[in-house]
Each structure stands twice: as C-alpha cells, then as structure tokens.
Amino acid sequence: MYIVSKRGKVWALRAGRVDPTPALDLSSQISRGSEQGLLGLALSPNGRFGYVNYTDVNGNTNVVEYAWRSGRADVSTRRLVLFLRQPYQHHNGGDLAFGPDGNLYIGLGDGGSDANFGPRSS
Numbered sequence: 001m002y003i004v005s006k007r008g009k010v011w012a013l014r015a016g017r018v019d020p021t022p023a024l025d026l027s028s029q030i031s032r033g034s035e036q037g038l039l040g041l042a043l044s045p046n047g048r049f050g051y052v053n054y055t056d057v058n059g060n061t062n063v064v065e066y067a068w069r070s071g072r073a074d075v076s077t078r079r080l081v082l083f084l085r086q087p088y089q090h091h092n093g094g095d096l097a098f099g100p101d102g103n104l105y106i107g108l109g110d111g112g113s114d115a116n117f118g119p120r121s122s
Helices: none
Strands: 002-004 009-014 040-043 050-056 060-069 072-084 097-099 103-105
Touching: 002 040, 009 040, 050 097
Parallel strands: 040 097
Antiparallel strands: 002 009, 040 050, 050 060, 060 072, 097 103
C-alpha cells in the first residue's frame, strides 16, 4: 500500500508502518497552488510500473511512468505518458486507475475557472 501526498511524495506502508524513505519524491517538480500537486498514483496490474499524475511548477498536467523496483520508483526510467496545458489552477482532476481491460484511465477534470460556468449574458 502507498500513501500519496499532494506535496509530491509517495510513501510505502510496510507491515503497518510508513517507510521513512519516500518511494518517489517529486516535491521539487510540482506546483502546490489551489487544486494542484501530486494528484494520483496507480501501479500497473503486474506491479512493474508506477504511474503518477501531477501538476508541474507551471501548473500543467503530467502523467509519468516509472519502472517500479523493490517497492520504489526508479527515477532514471521516467517516461512522459501525457502532457496537458492547464489554463487555470483548479479543476485539474488527477485520479489514475487500471480498468479490468488492463488499460490506464486518467481523470483530468475540466481545467476550468469558476468564471467559465453558469449563465452568460449576451
């Protein structure tokens, strides 16, 4: 089991205790505004890869794959899966999950501003 922190770290929970060494540390690469940060983690069905969804320092969405070895991300294997410019700092979404079909599903949110919703006058 893993614990994901919006501030950019992933910790492993082993034998009921949190491993003090992060399984992945992206804290210097993420933004922390509003609804931003490290927003999701999913492990591949075979456990060989970990996927994270985070907003980078510019507020854009990044979905990144890492080889997962001995319960930790191997940062040398970083592979960008998806990059999406976000126009605003909220509604970013971030959930990641593998479906029964084995495909990775990515929740992105609408990336919008509250000002973009509701009735408009002409």
